Amino acid sequence: QLQLQESGPGLVKPSETLSLTCTVSGGSISSSSYYWGWIRQPPGKGLEWIGSIYYSGSTYYNPSLKSRVTISVDTSKNQFSLKLSSVTAADTAVYYCARLSYYYDSSGYSLGAFDIWGQGTMVTVSS
Amino acid sequence: SYELTQPPSVSVSPGQTARITCSGDALPKQYAYWYQQKPGQAPVLVIYKDSERPSGIPERFSGSSSGTTVTLTISGVQAEDEADYYCQSADSSGTFVVFGGGTKLTVL
Numbered sequence: 133q134l135q136l137q138e139s140g141p142g143l144v145k146p147s148e149t150l151s152l153t154c155t156v157s158g159g160s161i162s163s164s165s166y167y168w169g170w171i172r173q174p175p176g177k178g179l180e181w182i183g184s185i186y187y188s189g190s191t192y193y194n195p196s197l198k199s200r201v202t203i204s205v206d207t208s209k210n211q212f213s214l215k216l217s218s219v220t221a222a223d224t225a226v227y228y229c230a231r232l233s234y235y236y237d238s239s240g241y242s243l244g245a246f247d248i249w250g251q252g253t254m255v256t257v258s259s
Numbered sequence: 260s261y262e263l264t265q266p267p268s269v270s271v272s273p274g275q276t277a278r279i280t281c282s283g284d285a286l287p288k289q290y291a292y293w294y295q296q297k298p299g300q301a302p303v304l305v306i307y308k309d310s311e312r313p314s315g316i317p318e319r320f321s322g323s324s325s326g327t328t329v330t331l332t333i334s335g336v337q338a339e340d341e342a343d344y345y346c347q348s349a350d351s352s353g354t355f356v357v358f359g360g361g362t363k364l365t366v367l
Contacts, residue, residue, distance in 0.1 A: 169356070179294075179302065179345055181356040192354045195260060228301055232356075235290075242353030245292040247313070249301040 134159040136229050136250035144223075144257050150216040154229030154250060161210045162187040167232040169246060170203060170214045172225040180225075184232050184243065185212055192243065219257045226252040261285060261350040263359035270365040277333040279362045281346030284327055291329040292347045293322060295340075296361075302345060306331060333364075341366040 140152035154168070161168060169184035183193040185203045193201050197216070205212040216223060233244035263283040271277040281291060291309050294302035304313055306322035309329060319334045329348075333340055346359040 171358075178361040179296075179347075179358040181358060184356070192356075195355070233307075239288055240353060242289060243349050243356050244290065245304055245307045245347070246294075246302070247304050247307070249303075252301050 134231065134248050136231065136248060138227060138229050138250045138253040140253060140255070142254060142256060144219055144255060145259050146220055146257055147218055150214070150219050150223060150255055150257070152214045152227055152229075152253065152255070154212050154214075156210045156212075156231075161205065161212065162207050165233070167192075167234055167243065168205070168212045169230050169232045171228045171230060171246065172223075173228070173252075174222075174225040182214065182216075182227075221257050224255065224257045226254050228252045261355060261357050263346050263348060263357055265344075265346060265359040265362045267360070268363045268365065270367055271336050272367045273338060274335055277336050277340070277364055279331045279333075279344050279346075279364065280328055281330070281348075281359050282328045283348060283357075283359075285351045286324065286327050286329055286348060288351055289348045289353065291322070291324065293320075293331045294345045294347065296343045296345065305344075336364075336366055338366050340364060 135157045137155045144150045167184040170182040183203045185191045200217045202215040229250045230246035231248040293306035296302040305320050309324040310322040321332045343361045345361045
């Protein structure tokens, strides 16, 4: 079945760029039925959506992070990636990648549910 | 920015019914989704499109919607249901994903 796996450094220095990759196995990232997304969770806190990408490269970002976030996709490797620049201690969190559905109805187009998640990777921002 | 509001905690005895609410102005227009998260684990989708249950999720989990509030109901709560529960939806544009702050369900 479809699986997602995050990878990347577990420790990043303040002011540097956090880079993570999510590898999709057991299915194609080029499916027309889904977006792919990044979500984070600071220790002891709730979930925060970072952004999402379609296989074509179309993206949506959380406005609160948009100035620092870039999400990209590599269909040849069945991967998508996250870059978060100018990190501070507040960016310390478990970072999850997940598959995101979307749908059309009478009201228009809307992003849906994260139905398959990676196990998450802890990233600490510290010097 | 758009927000979803959940109670921080709900407590219930085994066998009773737990109800967790989530409020947001766009909920009459947008579907809501519910996730269960146990310590050290990734979230698991338990309800989608307000009231649909993914395969493999027990029937005791159900969802409903009324105006600007959606509710996750767990009937006959079991000890294994103790977890954090998050609602999720989109804003009125459909392109901004938002999570509620989470509700810790304690089984007494």
